[in-house]
Amino acid sequence: MSDVMISADGLTKHFGGKTGLFRREALVRAVDGVSLSIRRGETFAIVGESGCGKSTLARLLLRLIEPDAGTVMFDGVDVTRAGPEELRRLRRDIQIVFQDPFSSLNPRMSVGELVGEPIVTHGLARGADVSREVGRMLDLVGLLPMHASRYPHEFSGGQRQRIGIARALASRPKLLLGDEPVSALDVSIRAQIINLLEDLKTELGLTLLLVSHDLGVVRHTSDRVAVMYLGEIVELAPVEALFAAPAHPYTQALLEAIPAQDPSARRDTPLLEGDPPSPTNPPPGCRFNTRCPFAIDVCRSAKPALAELRAGHAVACHRAAEIPARDVLGLVEASAARQRRIALFAEASLSSPPSN
Amino acid sequence: MPTDPTSAGVLRVEDLSITFDGLPDGFRLVDSVSFEVRAGRTLCLVGESGCGKSILSLSVMGLLARPPARIASGRVLFEGRDLLTLDAAAMADLRGDRITMIFQEPMTSLNPALTIGDQLTEVILRHRAVSAAEASRQAVAMLQQVRIPAPESRLAAYPHQMSGGMRQRVMIAMALANQPRLIIADEPTTALDVTIQAQILRLIRDLQRTNGSALLLVTHDLGVVAEVADDVAVMYAGRIVEHGSATSLFSDPQHPYTIGLMGSLPSLGTRQSRLASIPGAVPPPSQWPVGCRFSTRCPFADARCRAEVPEAREIAPGHIVACFKAPIELQAESAA
Numbered sequence: 001m002s003d004v005m006i007s008a009d010g011l012t013k014h015f016g017g018k019t020g021l022f023r024r025e026a027l028v029r030a031v032d033g034v035s036l037s038i039r040r041g042e043t044f045a046i047v048g049e050s051g052c053g054k055s056t057l058a059r060l061l062l063r064l065i066e067p068d069a070g071t072v073m074f075d076g077v078d079v080t081r082a083g084p085e086e087l088r089r090l091r092r093d094i095q096i097v098f099q100d101p102f103s104s105l106n107p108r109m110s111v112g113e114l115v116g117e118p119i120v121t122h123g124l125a126r127g128a129d130v131s132r133e134v135g136r137m138l139d140l141v142g143l144l145p146m147h148a149s150r151y152p153h154e155f156s157g158g159q160r161q162r163i164g165i166a167r168a169l170a171s172r173p174k175l176l177l178g179d180e181p182v183s184a185l186d187v188s189i190r191a192q193i194i195n196l197l198e199d200l201k202t203e204l205g206l207t208l209l210l211v212s213h214d215l216g217v218v219r220h221t222s223d224r225v226a227v228m229y230l231g232e233i234v235e236l237a238p239v240e241a242l243f244a245a246p247a248h249p250y251t252q253a254l255l256e257a258i259p260a261q262d263p264s265a266r267r268d269t270p271l272l273e274g275d276p277p278s279p280t281n282p283p284p285g286c287r288f289n290t291r292c293p294f295a296i297d298v299c300r301s302a303k304p305a306l307a308e309l310r311a312g313h314a315v316a317c318h319r320a321a322e323i324p325a326r327d328v329l330g331l332v333e334a335s336a337a338r339q340r341r342i343a344l345f346a347e348a349s350l351s352s353p354p355s356n
Numbered sequence: 357m358p359t360d361p362t363s364a365g366v367l368r369v370e371d372l373s374i375t376f377d378g379l380p381d382g383f384r385l386v387d388s389v390s391f392e393v394r395a396g397r398t399l400c401l402v403g404e405s406g407c408g409k410s411i412l413s414l415s416v417m418g419l420l421a422r423p424p425a426r427i428a429s430g431r432v433l434f435e436g437r438d439l440l441t442l443d444a445a446a447m448a449d450l451r452g453d454r455i456t457m458i459f460q461e462p463m464t465s466l467n468p469a470l471t472i473g474d475q476l477t478e479v480i481l482r483h484r485a486v487s488a489a490e491a492s493r494q495a496v497a498m499l500q501q502v503r504i505p506a507p508e509s510r511l512a513a514y515p516h517q518m519s520g521g522m523r524q525r526v527m528i529a530m531a532l533a534n535q536p537r538l539i540i541a542d543e544p545t546t547a548l549d550v551t552i553q554a555q556i557l558r559l560i561r562d563l564q565r566t567n568g569s570a571l572l573l574v575t576h577d578l579g580v581v582a583e584v585a586d587d588v589a590v591m592y593a594g595r596i597v598e599h600g601s602a603t604s605l606f607s608d609p610q611h612p613y614t615i616g617l618m619g620s621l622p623s624l625g626t627r628q629s630r631l632a633s634i635p636g637a638v639p640p641p642s643q644w645p646v647g648c649r650f651s652t653r654c655p656f657a658d659a660r661c662r663a664e665v666p667e668a669r670e671i672a673p674g675h676i677v678a679c680f681k682a683p684i685e686l687q688a689e690s691a692a
Contacts, residue, residue: 049549049551049552050549156637157637159637186404186405186576187404187576187577187578187617187621188404188616188617188620188633188634188637189637190620191619191620191621191631191632191634192633192634192635194622194631195630195631195633198630213549213550215550215624216621216622216623216624219622219624219627220622220623220627220628220631221622239627240627243624253551254550254551256554257550257551257553257554258550258554259553259557259577259579259580259582259583260579260582260583261578261579261582261621261623262582262606263582263585263603263606264606264607265582266561266582266583268558271554271555272551272554272555275519275521275522275552329624329625331624331625333625334606335607335608337608337609338606338607338608338609338615338618340685341609341615341684341685342615342618342619342632343632344615344684344685345612345615345616345619345632345655345684346619348655348656348684349616349632349633349634349635349655351655
């Protein structure tokens, strides 16, 4: 069994660009020649800001949309050329948890039907075994058997996301894709769902692909991270290395922009200026060159390849070796009182379950 | 509340309670809330969905429809005048002039049919007796102040021609145009990407240093609080549960809800094994408990917490907490 769960090679997707007699649509280069491989059992995160192509990339990996070029291999199968039967198996092996638990669940289906559907579709159980399996799934995500007869609108956002996770897990997938799975949730609920996903990953031996703009969540959950900018991966590294020594000027700027975690950590260092250029008309050469403080002539003409700077740490930057490492996070340690009380709170909530 | 007798608050909210028609008697979506925002200071009102923070900020702006909303008690004093007693015309004179607002989504709060220049000069002309040319000159100066490049050429642009970050800068320019005494910002960076959010927070902080107005900033994000707040009020289910300077609140969090919120945030430093999440969810207002409203989710709650409302008390100078159990170390020790 190969160490690689899913891999992409030269994956490309452009939208629009149609020309007619009277119109010429802009061509959006949503994903442009992306290659990566995700290892069995790891949590791999794709981060970037709106419009960087991270969600498109995730959808291409699952073949929810067809690529213009490139291939995806999942567990030895060429996803991009899979026939209907193979695709069915892939749909079982790869599942998604969506961002918005309010729009991703059919409001006319009960929780039991929502979670039972994939079990029946993929022939994993029949008859009374289906509802037993539904009960097992609900238990897995911290819901009660009685919830099976209720409808999505009767639940809070956090519980709805649990239903979404139960439905995703019902077909016993190997790979779970979370597309901003906690972004729509309140802070206190977000932490519950993050903990739940981590527990499930260990318990079920899942591989997790996380698409997120939230760098705190990425830092906490991921093993490796790919940073995207305007349809391309600019840096790919183990999470510790990426946060401790980001090499690409964009990654440095991105991490520097994370709000302080304490008022004493406020800084006045210069920030990245301006907005990303439009993906319809990315600049030639390195796509970050228009905003990069280190850009020189070569950056404006030649596209840098994603190459290893150190073992396992790849960066697409002509000047990666010259750019000085710097402390972009500017962390300060939380006060002793804060650390102590958070620990007390965590300990106490484990020993006294809530009354609702 | 942290009060400095030498400088009067621009905004003083005293014992404000808000209820809605059709709700049972004594049912308060905002319950006995008091705070003060002083000139040149930023107070962050922090809480999750449904805690009442937006109702509160709308009521200060006079934008809460009454009825169905009803003021059950309290006063909202702006430079000594109770805003709750002003008629619509008097309130409209203040709004956009002495008191201004920055909303979360600049795309929906800017008029898509008018140019940036039209909207900026309108704000100035509505409240100032100046010529159109002078208003236009001031509009350019405002765009410059919020660091919009090539401001003269931007006056003719429509909102949809600008990026989200630029639109939010325009909103901030509009809010600052008449040198207001009080600015209310409701989740001003929530819709923005992280690098743009950092730019806007930096801008808010810099402008605050120079223009001296009082800023009331409503947010759910403790990161935003850590970046801009001088003072913080934490709201849960319609009540302020903790209130103090940003420094004391972050270094010495007292209310279990505040502590739980801080524990829910992933650290950027070393990886924690697990986040300290708050169990359960915020109950709907119809199920708010009688005593401390956090008691259904609080791991330290006992029978008294479920029966009695904890009074706000000053646990350290200027640091207020409404909890019987604070500081929680004492509970942990006595339980051991």
